[in-house]
Amino acid sequence: MKRQDKKSNCAINYALETIGDPWSLLIIRDMVNFGKKTYGEFLASDERIGTSVLAHKLTELEHQEIIRKQPGAIDKRKAEYYLTKKGINFVPLLNELAVWGTTYDEHTAANKTAIAKYQADRQGVIDRTKRVLREYGTVLQNFDYIYANK
Amino acid sequence: MKRQDKKSNCAINYALETIGDPWSLLIIRDMVNFGKKTYGEFLASDERIGTSVLAHKLTELEHQEIIRKQPGAIDKRKAEYYLTKKGINFVPLLNELAVWGTTYDEHTAANKTAIAKYQADRQGVIDRTKRVLREYGTVLQNFDYIYANK
Numbered sequence: 001m002k003r004q005d006k007k008s009n010c011a012i013n014y015a016l017e018t019i020g021d022p023w024s025l026l027i028i029r030d031m032v033n034f035g036k037k038t039y040g041e042f043l044a045s046d047e048r049i050g051t052s053v054l055a056h057k058l059t060e061l062e063h064q065e066i067i068r069k070q071p072g073a074i075d076k077r078k079a080e081y082y083l084t085k086k087g088i089n090f091v092p093l094l095n096e097l098a099v100w101g102t103t104y105d106e107h108t109a110a111n112k113t114a115i116a117k118y119q120a121d122r123q124g125v126i127d128r129t130k131r132v133l134r135e136y137g138t139v140l141q142n143f144d145y146i147y148a149n150k
Numbered sequence: 151m152k153r154q155d156k157k158s159n160c161a162i163n164y165a166l167e168t169i170g171d172p173w174s175l176l177i178i179r180d181m182v183n184f185g186k187k188t189y190g191e192f193l194a195s196d197e198r199i200g201t202s203v204l205a206h207k208l209t210e211l212e213h214q215e216i217i218r219k220q221p222g223a224i225d226k227r228k229a230e231y232y233l234t235k236k237g238i239n240f241v242p243l244l245n246e247l248a249v250w251g252t253t254y255d256e257h258t259a260a261n262k263t264a265i266a267k268y269q270a271d272r273q274g275v276i277d278r279t280k281r282v283l284r285e286y287g288t289v290l291q292n293f294d295y296i297y298a299n300k
Contacts, residue, residue, distance in 0.1 A: 006257075007196060007197040007198065008195075008196035008197050008259075009196075009255075009257055009258060009259035010176075010179070010196065010197075010251075010258075010259065010260070011247070011248045011250075011251030011252040011255055011258040011259075011260035011265075012175065012176070012179050012244060012247045012248050012251055013172070013176060013196075013197055013251070014251035014254070014255040014258060015247040015248070015250045015251035015254075015255075016172035016175060016176070016247060017172070018250075018251075018254070019172075021171070022163070022166035022167070022169075025162065025166060026160075026162070026163060026166070029160070029162050045158075046157060046158030046159070046160065046163075047157040047158050047160075047163055048157065086254065089250055089253060090250065092246040092249065092250075093243065093246040093247060093250060094162060095246075096242045096243040096245075096246050097161070097162045097165040097166060097243060098161045098162050098165070099242065100161075100165045100239055100240065100242075100243060101160075101161030101162055101163070101164035101165035101168075102161040103239060104164070104165075104168070104236060105159075105161055105164040105165075107156075107159055108159060108160075108161040108164060109158075109159035109160065109161075110160070110161035115161075122272045122273055122276075123272055123273070126272075
């Protein structure tokens, strides 16, 4: 995004303009919560993103340095996507979306115990989640550590 | 939004679908941070929302019970909008947008001291902000209390 395209100097607007539309955050959610890292895995998510939208979003997120692309560990032709530090810094925002959504969506599939623990210890959960993401790229299999009682 | 329109049972997706597009959060920001409460005040914001989009968004937010409309205190024909509890619960999300935006937007007009204090005491700032919003509808003139040192 060129500077002159920005509508204001408000940091909230800047973040919203960077995110653009919900798909970006859903892709980041797929990486953080579900350990997804390939085009095919993102395509298979419940929200049924279209192929061309997904391709465009991945390019955009890479361009914004929120994710980085690298050759697949097993099949080099199959690209894998990982969150950068800038992407990992969306974790608190994702968590707050989950809190709000869980509060008002009676049909949610969210883990209400985890949400409650987050609300009781935001800082601790954020710190531990970021540490896990830096090391493993996903929170999968590290729930016990992240949502540990203090 | 009808249930069958929802794309998944993910709480994050639910929140994103409810928000719809950035304008909703910018209107909530205008109420929280700048004490705006009338159509004319929202229209005057830097991001230059269009008149028909604004009218549509206000109706939508009212329908979702995120804001409520009431006759103006001085001129009854001039409607005023206030956040409901459901709307006030977007505060942590707004704060995290501000944190992310301030981190990556070098031209931000955000109050970096306030952002730093929030990051050092998320829970306290959230609690105090909600208390102030329930009482006054905006954080204006209550910054010292909200960002007080513990």
